Amino acid sequence: MNVRRAGRRASRLAPLSALFICLASTLPALAPPAAAEERGEVAVTIDDLPQNGREYGLDRMRKMTERLVRAVASRHVPAVAFVNEAQLFTVPGEVDERIALLDAWAAAGIELGNHTYAHRSFHEVTLAQYEEGVVRGETVTKLLAERHRLPYRYFRHPYLDTGPDLETRTAFEKFLADRGYTIAPVTIDPADWMFAVVYADAKAHGDDAAMKKVAAEYLAYFDAAISHAETYAHSLFGRPIRHVLLLHASELNAENFDAVARLFDRRGYTFVPLARALEDEAYRSPNTFASDAGVTWFERWAATRGSAADVPSPTPPAWIEEAYERLDAAAPARIPGSHN
């Protein structure tokens, strides 16, 4: 058992007066654990619209979009989907068709967010260039949000790279707040972008058996990633927190979304809007993390507390990592860095 968690257990047995003193100083950490019947909550976010990974052509992008949007909407999952508008302009003559892919999300009532124009990593550009990527990245998406009477309010950092140092990070966060954006954090990261490239390659070869094998490995890893997040929540907060799940717009997720949703169903989760998830006090935890490491918010909170990560992460299967590396090296993404 985790030592910090054990300590919290003991404190709940303390006399009432002592408990009040404890509560006043460290309220979030002392919130009681969920009762067995209490349902977990998770907000779904989907990155890299219109398509994550190496582009596989408009026809497949269209089918993927239709299927993923239908899967999300039919389950009434209140997702937020993040756009890289540079993808609208990668093939001359396809601009309208690619805008139509984004429109399909908004038409289904799925909120769109800003993931910067060209998915550059924060540490590879200046603050001014990064901010320009935000402004340029909202041009079409904002119009679509207006057309479908949806809010437009969230920002997701590409690669979860929140800035090279605390000063730059803070300056950028002020810029975001001034423009009306709320940052979308992540607590569950199933590394789907890696599995998705291997899956798309199997699909391109019509290899159904390989697609099934990749999907099975993905779901097993995903389940371990949820367990990891739950364990981390208990380790840091002594209670379950409302989670934010990171997914990407891919054939892997389009064709396996129901299975993904069942992973959460089996654990008793409800899908909630991102705004509700962010009401959890956990997201107000101190966070002075400043590194280009694309880690979840658990690692950031833990680093801020000065505690090394004591919750070992699951590892994707070696053959998936190797296949991803091979495919990625053979044909890099068309948008710089759009693999994540």
Ligand SMILES: [Zn+2]
């Ligand atoms: Zn991304």
